[in-house]
Amino acid sequence: MTENKERAVVLLSGGLDSATTLAVALDRGLEPWVLSFDYGQKASRELEAAAAICRSLGVEHHLILPLRLDALVVSALTSKEAMPSPEEIKRRFGIPDTYVPARNTVFLALALGFAESIGAYRIFIGANDMDFSGYPDCRPEFFWAFNQLAGLATAEGVGGGRKVQVETPLMNLSKGEIIRLGLSLGVDYSLTISCYAPLPDGSPCLRCESCQIRVKGFRELGLPDPCCAPSSGR
């Protein structure tokens, strides 16, 4: 049924932005091959959310790849015991300690290999420069450089064929604009989780930066966050 659709790799964390990005790819008539990473993040509920979002949007192909990023890098989002230099985080220049070294570079590199293997030429990622300008690997120039690399990194691209390119449809949208877009495309935000440090019952902490940006986004639209509404049953 979906034989003739163009394939696209979509990176899905289980958060609000990536869920919206997946809906955008579907809206563009693409067949999403969704890729999530089990990389030792503390909020492993993200992966349950990612699976629920895929089901909700009727996605057929969802791969959760184990990735021992926690053995390799130090970040407040992963285990702190793995590597011996947590002082690295402090050395950084005003960048939140939730930054995971080279995370988007790693995720996009794996997405590139996946794309090349399944015959996809577009990789969607929900990066956004409005709210998280502190992360080096969320900025437009980072993605521009990655696309230059991708054009040189794949067999077909180098051979004169089509190059794989990363698309960032949310790059310049505010959180409110992202939510409005997603709602118009049928995203069920009650399934998404944006919190960096969910409470034991799985509900968002409403204190971390990610929660606060999300709350602000829904407020912009004058809407309750379905994730936090008592009626959502969570």
Add this chain to the structure above:
Amino acid sequence: MTENKERAVVLLSGGLDSATTLAVALDRGLEPWVLSFDYGQKASRELEAAAAICRSLGVEHHLILPLRLDALVVSALTSKEAMPSPEEIKRRFGIPDTYVPARNTVFLALALGFAESIGAYRIFIGANDMDFSGYPDCRPEFFWAFNQLAGLATAEGVGGGRKVQVETPLMNLSKGEIIRLGLSLGVDYSLTISCYAPLPDGSPCLRCESCQIRVKGFRELGLPDPCCAPSSGR
């Protein structure tokens, strides 16, 4: 004892080129933090070789990272069953089927995260453009583009600090020149394995492209390959 040495990440496959690269990094007075990947390659003997090379050169830090590249990409070097599009390989433009989609992009991205976490600014990789010009991700322009990306991808680099950069000391050497360099630096090539499809007893097939290039390299120098010599006990 090695407190004051500059750290460098060195990618080590267990083959001739990467072993030589490790020796180069040591010769430059760096403290190598060696990274190998268990990515489902058929020649998993490579990883035993990598460990033996580290011991032989007195390397203290060697991390073997599991990486389910076999679940993600299709190549003659990894399992063929994982993904449904082996026909991709044929579509490629004269590139050997031992090409693993985006492999060097993935390896360097992970090395970048590792480097940033341990406070290293140099990543060594034994890429060589003389013998394997068919691989898109072994060419100088690929590494140039990766370095552009790396400069935009890390917290410290973006914050005005030192950028992480990839070094390819073997790029323009012939196989014979690489071997001569390694021998001068004390590399024990009997420990290395270059074969894509080792025989059941672990000895090299001497038929695959990688074996043939290696044999030619030793012949250039008028030396036997210690890996294949009967006296090596293998």
